[in-house]
Amino acid sequence: MFANLNLMQFVVTGIAMGFIYSLVATEYTLIYNATGLVNFAHESFIVLGAYLFGGTFVRALGLPFWLAILLTIVCMAVFGIIVSMIVLNPLRNLQFITYAMFGTMMLSRILTEVARLAWGPIPFAVPGFLRSSIKIGSTFMPSSYIYIIAVSIVIVTGLQVFFKMTKMGKAMICVSQNKDAAALMGINVTRSINMTVAISAVLCGIIGILATPLFNISTGMAASAALKGFCAGVIGGFGSYPGAIIGGILIGLLEQFGTLLFPTVYKDVVAFAVMILFLLIRPSGIIKAKKA
Amino acid sequence: MLTMKKKTIVQLIAWAVALAAVLIVFKSSNVYIQSIMNMLMYNIVLVLGLNFITGLTGQMNLGTVGMLALGAYTYGILTVTAGWNPWVALFAMFAVGFAVGRLLGYPSLRLKGFYLSLTTIGFGEIIRLLATNIEPLTGGTMGFGNIKRLSTWFYTSQAKSDYFYLLLAFAVAAIVIANRIVNSKWGRAFKAVRDNPEAAEASGINISRLKIQAFTLAAIYAAFGGAMYAGYNTYLNPSGFTLEYSQNYVAMLMIGGIGTVPGCIIGATIVTILPEMLRKFADYYWIMFCTVCIVMAILVPDGLWPLIKKLFARLSNSAQKRKAKVA
Numbered sequence: 001m002f003a004n005l006n007l008m009q010f011v012v013t014g015i016a017m018g019f020i021y022s023l024v025a026t027e028y029t030l031i032y033n034a035t036g037l038v039n040f041a042h043e044s045f046i047v048l049g050a051y052l053f054g055g056t057f058v059r060a061l062g063l064p065f066w067l068a069i070l071l072t073i074v075c076m077a078v079f080g081i082i083v084s085m086i087v088l089n090p091l092r093n094l095q096f097i098t099y100a101m102f103g104t105m106m107l108s109r110i111l112t113e114v115a116r117l118a119w120g121p122i123p124f125a126v127p128g129f130l131r132s133s134i135k136i137g138s139t140f141m142p143s144s145y146i147y148i149i150a151v152s153i154v155i156v157t158g159l160q161v162f163f164k165m166t167k168m169g170k171a172m173i174c175v176s177q178n179k180d181a182a183a184l185m186g187i188n189v190t191r192s193i194n195m196t197v198a199i200s201a202v203l204c205g206i207i208g209i210l211a212t213p214l215f216n217i218s219t220g221m222a223a224s225a226a227l228k229g230f231c232a233g234v235i236g237g238f239g240s241y242p243g244a245i246i247g248g249i250l251i252g253l254l255e256q257f258g259t260l261l262f263p264t265v266y267k268d269v270v271a272f273a274v275m276i277l278f279l280l281i282r283p284s285g286i287i288k289a290k291k292a
Numbered sequence: 293m294l295t296m297k298k299k300t301i302v303q304l305i306a307w308a309v310a311l312a313a314v315l316i317v318f319k320s321s322n323v324y325i326q327s328i329m330n331m332l333m334y335n336i337v338l339v340l341g342l343n344f345i346t347g348l349t350g351q352m353n354l355g356t357v358g359m360l361a362l363g364a365y366t367y368g369i370l371t372v373t374a375g376w377n378p379w380v381a382l383f384a385m386f387a388v389g390f391a392v393g394r395l396l397g398y399p400s401l402r403l404k405g406f407y408l409s410l411t412t413i414g415f416g417e418i419i420r421l422l423a424t425n426i427e428p429l430t431g432g433t434m435g436f437g438n439i440k441r442l443s444t445w446f447y448t449s450q451a452k453s454d455y456f457y458l459l460l461a462f463a464v465a466a467i468v469i470a471n472r473i474v475n476s477k478w479g480r481a482f483k484a485v486r487d488n489p490e491a492a493e494a495s496g497i498n499i500s501r502l503k504i505q506a507f508t509l510a511a512i513y514a515a516f517g518g519a520m521y522a523g524y525n526t527y528l529n530p531s532g533f534t535l536e537y538s539q540n541y542v543a544m545l546m547i548g549g550i551g552t553v554p555g556c557i558i559g560a561t562i563v564t565i566l567p568e569m570l571r572k573f574a575d576y577y578w579i580m581f582c583t584v585c586i587v588m589a590i591l592v593p594d595g596l597w598p599l600i601k602k603l604f605a606r607l608s609n610s611a612q613k614r615k616a617k618v619a
Contacts, residue, residue: 038406090590099593101352101409102546105539106586113579227417230410238407265425272414276399279411283402 008139010256016145018252019152020211024229025236025244026156027203033176033239034196035092040104041083043226044111045201047219049076049208054126054217055119065129072205080201083107084194092193112219123218130213144213151210155203156245172196224268228255231275237285246286250274311464318456326456328568333459334520335560339544340470340553341513346542347551348479349506350486351400355412357537358419359392359511363518364528365423365430371440373429378442378523385515392515393508400507401500416538423530435529439522459520466513471553473509482506483551543585549597558596 024042031039039045052075057068087107091100130144163169174182175192183189208222215221228251236247251271258270278285318329338356345353366388370381399411423430430436441455473479484492485502493499522528540563548559566584570577592599 032406038409087586087590099546099589101406102539102542103586103589105542106582106589109536109539109582110579110586113582117575117579227413231414234407234410263425266421269418269421272418276411276414279399279403279407283407 006138008137010260011253012139012141012145014253014256015249016148016252017255018249019148020207020214020225020248021229021232021251022245022248023152023155023203023207023210024225025233025248026159026241027200027207028229028233029239029241029244030196030200030203031088034172034193035088037088037092037100037104039200040101041108041111042204042229043222044108044115045076045204046208046211046222046226047115048079048111049205050212050217050221051115051119051208052076052205053209054124054129054212058126058129059124069209072209073202076201076205077198080198081194083201084197088197089190089193116219121219123216123221125216126212142213144210148210151206155206156241159241168192168195228271231271234275235278235285237287240285240287243285243287250286314460328564330456330459330524332560332564333456333463334517334524335541335544335564336463336557337466337520338514338517339541339548339556339560340466341510341517342541342545343470343551343553343556344473344482344513345506345510347545347556348474348482348486349503351503351506352405352409352542353396353412353510354409354535354538354542355396355415356514356541357533357535358412358416359514360518360521360537361419361423361528361530361533362392363388363515364522365436365518366515367519367522368436368439368528369429372436372438378440382442382516382519385519386512388515389512390508392511393504396511397504397507400503413535413538416533416535420530420533423533430528430530433529433531435527437527439526439528441523441526455524459524462516462520466516467553467557470513470556474551474553545595546593547585547588547595549595552597555595555597558600562596
């Protein structure tokens with residue numbers, strides 16, 4: 001039955017989608033480690049990045065792709081700092097975590113509405129952006145997959161270097177481990193959190209750009225990727241960066257190979273089912289975060 | 293100072309006035325407002341259920357929509373496909389509630405905070421996907437129609453407008469029961485689990501059992517809300533049961549005042565009615581509503597009910613002072 005199936009194709013697609021989930025999970029981990037909050041507005045950050053890139057810089061202003069990408073990254077960084085100052089920092093100090101979650105959910109809705117009002121409700125594509133593809137043997141390899149995998153690896157190693165080598169990165173890790181102690185050591189906690197949120201917003205922007213060749217740009221484009229990114233984070237071990245990568249790729253692959261066993265309509269259930277299984281059997285995930 | 297007995301009498305009168313006001317508004321309004329009031333009734337039931345688990349016990353539940361959908365579909369399938377009497381089908385809601393309460397309650401023993409909210413999101417999504425894909429049972433994306441309404445001695449026609457009285461009766465019953473539970477030893481134990489689990493355990497409270505009980509209560513309330521929803525709309529479609537819906541119920545809880553019954557009623561009323569009132573802003577109504585919500589989350593995280601209570605206390609205090617001065 002499986003004889004005429006090209007398994008390589010499943011692996012390639014699974015890994016490429018998996019890296020998208022990994023990036024999403026990495027971004028959750030960033031904000032979670034920095035503020036102790038889970039960012040439910042994450043999905044709309046991604047959507048915003050995609051719209052800024054595709055809607056404003058490429059389609060409306062007609063800029064070349066490299067400039068559009070650069071401008072999107074700058075805009076997302078500024079946006080991240082603003083959001084952190086207005087919403088995430090006040091929310092972090094609330095008594096119960098439920099209030100804070102609620103705030104980020106509402107933030108997400110506001111951003112989605114802003115995107116809909118600013119760029120219109122009709123989905124669109126960015127023509128000519130990473131549309132080509134290569135064929136290796138009988139395996140079909142869109143160039144967007146190659147970029148996704150390459151960019152993800154660069155980002156993940158870059159983040160590791162940043163957190164291990166630079167002073168700013170080390171300060172962020174201190175803040176994520178113990179905010180009071182960090183403040184006593186002379187680290188500006190609020191500024192450090194602003195920086196973290198800015199980095200995560202940039203990451204979201206990049207995810208949004210990378211996802212444009214896969215999905216059309218619309219307000220709902222990141223919904224399933226964002227939820228599966230959650231699952232990836234939990235499976236890999238929430239709070240751990242390597243865990244986020246492993247979890248993402250695992251989900252990407254399981255999802256692809258799941259279609260061999262189950263009807264395709266249940267493809268989206270796989271991630272949740274695996275997550276719930278993990279939560280019941282091994283809640284700390286594959287790689288347990290070292291955080292206290 | 294009012295004595296205890298006087299206080300209950302005052303409260304009863306206040307409830308009676310509120311009930312009469314609701315009935316008068318309902319009778320004198322048009323179909324549009326009546327349908328909003330119907331929605332409000334099942335929303336109140338659902339948010340009271342959520343209050344047990346998120347408000348009192350402090351376990352974030354973003355799967356309300358899954359519980360609602362499960363109740364609604366069970367009611368629909370039992371009354372239409374199996375041909376049960378709607379009243380008998382209503383009793384099946386207890387079974388649904390128990391099953392879901394156990395199903396979600398056990399993970400909640402191991403998971404805290406956002407892990408739990410993720411699991412409940414997953415639960416809601418799975419229910420929605422199942423409802424979409426098990427076509428022979430649920431009708432899939434085509435929806436599930438012709439659901440029977442409950443009939444009683446005062447109401448036998450299948451008219452939509454009369455159904456409100458039944459929903460109102462259910463909502464009032466839900467409020468009375470929830471009020472009794474919140475102000476009982478049981479309700480205080482729930483709060484203790486939220487505020488300080490270690491201290492609660494040290495005082496001999498069985499946390500695991502309480503959490504499962506809270507989930508079961510929430511699920512029973514939500515299943516009943518689902519049956520009310522199904523009976524009122526007579527049509528179900530899985531595309532409506534999204535995460536957005538669950539978030540709305542959390543919004544009701546937050547805006548009204550988490551953990552209190554009057555807070556739930558205020559929150560349900562605001563979240564149901566405010567978007568409708570903002571409709572005149574056309575495209576901008578939803579963004580305005582969400583902005584109101586987020587500003588309230590930051591500035592008034594405890595909700596409106598504590599504020600109202602404080603205001604009343606201050607008023608009665610100053611009135612007493614004035615009386616004392618005159619004397």
